[in-house]
Amino acid sequence: MSVDEVDGVVVEDAGWEVDPGDEPGRAVLATVGRQLKTWREAKGLSAAEFGELTGYGEDMIRKLERGDRIPRPEFLDRADEVLGANGLVAGLKEDTSEVRYPKPIRDLAQMERRAVEFCMYSNFNVHGLLQTDEFARAIMQTWRPAFRPEQLERYLAARVARRAVLDKDPAPEFSFIQEEVSLRRPIGGKMVLRRQLEHLLEVGELPHVEIQVMPTERADHPGNGGRIALLKFADGTAAGRMDGDFGGRPVSDLKRLRILDLRYGIIRSKALTPAESRDFIERLLGET
Template identity: 80%
Template sequence: MSVQDVDGVVAEDAGWEVDPGDEPVMAVLAVVGRRLKDRRERAGLSAAELGDLTGYGEDMIRKLERGDRIPRPEFLDRADEVLNAGGVVADLKNDLREVRYPKPIRDLAKMEGKAVEFNMYTNFDIHGLLQTDEFSRSIMQGWRPMYTPAQLERYLAAREARRGVLMKDPAPEFSFVQEEVSLRRPVGGRMVLRRQLEHMLEVSELPHVSIQVMPTERAEHPGSSGVIEILKFADGKAVGRMDGDFGGRPVSDPKRLRFLDLRYGIIRSMALTPVESRGFIERLLGET
């Protein structure tokens, strides 16, 4: 938890940890921290008093004001109310909208925000853009080395924000191919998996989203080397990556992109059709 609960227990952390080497984030946090401190002083409150009123300790308030932590949205809402700031403090969430996420995810989200076409093949986990919050949490809790609670919440918030690209207007075109095994693994338990499958059926009804299943019985297909992701942009450019080729690094030169396009096209042609895939997921639901 990040706010004071109904029993009056004080939460430990009002903000996410930040990498001191992430200069863009540090610059924004310095400005946000000064504004927060200015509003606190205008209200005639000490850092300890603001901590008491918001459910956090004095040390945490000072970390936020120094720019040592990224304030959580719920903290800024509570501080705005306590300081009678008229939305000035709460509006700081807009300054933090992008920088509150880890840099690799910020960079990925920027590319996804510009893409007009997504081609995604996933052979182990359900793709992050298709996951429910509880399914994402269950997956990340199983990673090793383990995230700290603050790190986990930060990455979950970032993944949730990325999913907003599915509802953009105008909407990009999405093509997902999922290996059958990724839909059978009961991550988080049977009910978590069941709600995940139900969510995928809902997403598959969107007119700009195609979800296909690659049956395990396909003895050979070109997806054995790993995940493929291709983003295409309105200006005709693209970027793609594949686990087993090019060192897993993103590529944008036409020759390598043609290689990825060819491989993805074959995978898609060998998978069940979108209609067949919906029926397959519905049958899995009946078994779960």
């Protein structure tokens, strides 16, 4: 995580970096920055004085006011106190709540919030919506090139936020199919894996969630081309993608969606039933 310096003392950064290509996010941050500057100037404070009162350096304050950094919620809370804004500056957290996440993940999260049915086949890793925080962190720490600490925290926060779709009311229907290998690889160590398996058993008890396991011994299923994700919406439209087809890009035309739906249906029919899958996960847990 990047840091700032105040009077020779190193403190935590007041904000996150902005993705260079995130134009919508930059527009939001520019507006937030102008409001921060307006409040500061109305209070008669210089950037240096405001930084001293909030615990950050002048340079960081100017970056926030230019919209070059995403303000952290705790910074906005402290700034609200210093400026006597009665919640108006702290309320900017709502404007920045999604901008803090990388744009591709925001776009995905928006689609997931609209979906009424999820069909997810995962071959190498436990699906992100099913991961515990520590399992997600362990997976992301294996990615190369490695994330900087700040990037890692942003992606983790985004993954945690996406899981809110599991608790929606009314709840969408979820179908997850996991390859056996994704449940055996001890990412993060055996205890992390144990807690992940326990979490799968808990989530699988939800009435709107089905988790199925595809045993490694099943050779004749059409999932060898990679992951499949299919989101279906209330208006009858859908969106999907598959690693090994259509260039890995999202598709929404009926012809390609039919292909994805067909493949997913066959994979689902060849996987263990939800009850058999629960027994299988319990046995894995006993072996781990």
